[in-house]
Amino acid sequence: MTADDSFGRLDDDGYPAYTMGRAADMLGTTQGFLRALGEHRLITPLRSAGGHRRYSRYQLRIAARARELVDQGTPIEAACRIVILEDQLEEAQRLNAEYRRAAGSANPAAAA
Numbered sequence: 001m002t003a004d005d006s007f008g009r010l011d012d013d014g015y016p017a018y019t020m021g022r023a024a025d026m027l028g029t030t031q032g033f034l035r036a037l038g039e040h041r042l043i044t045p046l047r048s049a050g051g052h053r054r055y056s057r058y059q060l061r062i063a064a065r066a067r068e069l070v071d072q073g074t075p076i077e078a079a080c081r082i083v084i085l086e087d088q089l090e091e092a093q094r095l096n097a098e099y100r101r102a103a104g105s106a107n108p109a110a111a112a
Contacts, residue, residue, distance in 0.1 A: 016046040016054035023055040029067055037063055040080040062087065 024031045034053070037043050043062055045053035055063075062083055069079035 012056075013058045014056045016056050016059075018055045018057075018060065020045070020053040020055070023060055023063070026060060027064055027067055029063075033067065033070075034063060036076055037066055037080065040077060042066055042080040042083055 018026065020031050020034055024034055027033075034043075034045075034055070038045065038053075043055070043059040045055050045059065048054055065086070066076070066079045066083050069082055070076055074082070
């Protein structure tokens, strides 16, 4: 992948564009907190060729939500579980809406 290819991926929410240090700075937390989120399997950073952790914007949003819960006094294990469940619920709701749209367009008479 060339540098030009990488720039095009910066709009991709899943592209691991941020180093651990930059991610921690952006979230206002420590690198240890990010490691803890990985240990609790909330986020799994990708690794660069040199073995350094790299985070995507999607992962940073997930980490920010976990930090919000921890800052409110929720234990990190519970915060990770809550965020996982919230993410699963959002995905299920998205799929449900998609299926309803598909069913409605497949059977227009039923929608009327």
